[in-house]
Amino acid sequence: METEGARPDRLGPLLEQFDHAREMAGVRLTGLGDEEYLWEPVPSCWSLRRRGEATTPRAFGPGEWVLDLGAADIPANEYAEVARQAAGGMAVEKIAEDWSVSVERVEQILAHPGAPEPDATPVTTIAWRLAHLHHEFAGAWEWTFGERRQDPKLMVDFTPSAALTLERFWTVIDRWRDSVAGVTDEQLDTVGFSQYPYSNDGDYPYIGVLTAANLEFIHHMAEIALLRDLWRSRFTARA
Template identity: 30%
Template sequence: MTDQTWNPLLREQLALHRTSQLRARLDGLTDDEYFWEPAPHCWNVRPRGTGTAPVRAGSGAMTIDFAMPQPDPPPFTTIAWRLGHVIVGVLAVRNATHFGRAATDYQSFEYAPTAAAALTQLDTEYATWLAGVESLGETGLTRPCGEAGFSEGPYAGRPLAALVLHINRELIHHLAEVCLLRDLYLYTHEQTRQEAS
């Protein structure tokens, strides 16, 4: 039996999901879909000064809704919010902590004002993450995450491989939600169009 190398397998799990199931499903995302609020009082990404959430984070023209502590139950979140969470909280913060990206967090990030800009941010952070994981090789996966930033909490004493698996789960989970919201938007708006004709 040959020695198994785990780094390619960890990257393949995410890359295969992205290429075979995810990325094509995000193509053509419109701004209407991106900002669509399918329920009352959604958390969203909004023009600065227009949000009502207790925390409105972001450094540019757009802010993302938050609250600390999070309400129970939490508000429903839009595609824009979910992409913002994935881009910043799941990827960019970890890319900064472990792979040399400029430091960022929810407060300092400049959120995308359009769906196309958000997908560009997602592609950039995803590519940085995947290249960073590859750069770890086999031995780097066994290195402890360390107390690198607020994001590593329960992973601080665990190997980086555990964090990579967590990020894979987060990306698959949240981006599947985005795809489901696209389906809901399509069928909701299709029904509205049929009723109007």
């Protein structure tokens, strides 16, 4: 990954933010072992599973190990985005296609009164969170700077080895960051510069897509850091 001084353009703050998060994440992931990587702190976690042992309906991956994934839905923290899409004139059918849910589900969300109810989402392991980021950033690179043909869900051969995962993961992350550093001001404003499937990236200027990518990286790394803290203290916590 290239390093550089502060940039005065609009891309500069996003790169600086990502670089700082990348540096902190590298420190926090030092020493990650296989047992901790696959640790399930509560029952019914989502994680990596051998293909024949997966129980979630949409578990995916090209090899022996697949990543848990449940039925498609729109998380509560995205209800406001769905409302913005509808207010902007997007048809309910198109919104449903973007989120891979039914038209009825979109209509239900748009009709939801008051604050959204909390999501009943499962706890995910460190392995799941790293794998999620890995395939998302691999796909983001392929469908922005690559040939835009590979299915992101088939691009990453998931592994139960923490060391091998991190080796492959940082290679993908740093390639993505170096490519982003070359994006022009015009490309930042281009709607559809990213065509990442399973998302609505193609509907937004690329600067918005990059902002969301930084948020995705930061919040999942914060979750991983907390899981590492819990793993370290699991035998010292009071009963």
